[in-house]
Amino acid sequence: MKLTTYGLLLLSLAAFVLCEKNAGQEIIQLTDGNFDSIVGTSDEWLVEFYAPWCGACKQFGPRYEAVARTLPGDLAVKLAKVDVDSSPGLASKFFVTRLPTLFHIKDHQVRQVDTKLNVQDIVAFLKDKQWENIPVWNGYFSPFSIVGTGVGYIGIFMKKLSSFPPWAVYTGLAVTILLIIVSFGVAASQGMGSEEDEDASRSDGAKTPSSPRTRKSRKVD
Structure with missing residues (x-):
């Protein structure tokens, strides 16, 4: 009797472990620093873009976590989220203009997903492809294209620029504009100078017509 009881307990424990292993997904935090190394070319991802201060994100967050708990663990899709405040490069790459925003990525192909879907609809969206x-x-505008990469760098630069005091930003912009104007002025003056030198060399090298010689008249005696 005891052996039978212990056997049933072991079977129940094994079944529980297997269920826990095959149920639920971990939500991975993607950043500007780890995105390229984590998101592989053939991977499938569901990525949420959010901000800690966003009220709509706080409402969507528990729903997204419920999706992670509901998805089978053996499903190939991976779940992730991106904080747009700490990862401005990714937010710029994906042209995020509203929060929360949800993207599906497969083979580096990007599709936008409706955040109004409920938990069951999102799970079916992934399971049924x-x-x-x-x-x-x-x-051309994919986050994995040259344009997307360039926009990502611009987003990081603008985020760093915003950390400086306004007077420093305005001073830097004024100096940059002044240097550009001076550079154009110098280039233009050098171009005009070279044209004048060229004209002068042409005028010096041109042959002047020889003046006719006056013939001396001979006296006829």
Whole structure:
């Protein structure tokens, strides 16, 4: 009797462990620093962009966590989130203009997902591959394109620029504009000078017509 009881307990424990292993997903924090190394070319991701101060994000957060708990652990999709305040490069790469924003990524192809979907709809969206019915972003403006990479660097630069006092930013912009104007002025003056030198060399090198010689008249005696 005892052996039977212990056997049932062991079976129950094993079943519980297997269920825990096959249920639920971890939400990974993506940043400007780890995005390129973590998001592989053939990976499938669901990524939420949020901000700690965003009220709508606070409402969507528990729903997103419920999706992570509901998804089967053996499903190939990975869940992640991005703090736009601490990762301005990613926010710029994905052209995030409202929060929260949800993206599906598969084979570096990006699709935007409706954040109004409930937990069951998002799970079905991933399990049934409903994302195949959503148009893919234009490749030129993809976060993985040259344009997206450049926009990401601009976002990081602007974020760093915003950390400086306003007077320093305005002074830097004024000096930059002044240097550009001076550079154009110097280049223009050098161009005019070279044209004048060229004209002068042309005028010096040109042959002047020889003046006709006056012939001496001979006296006829």
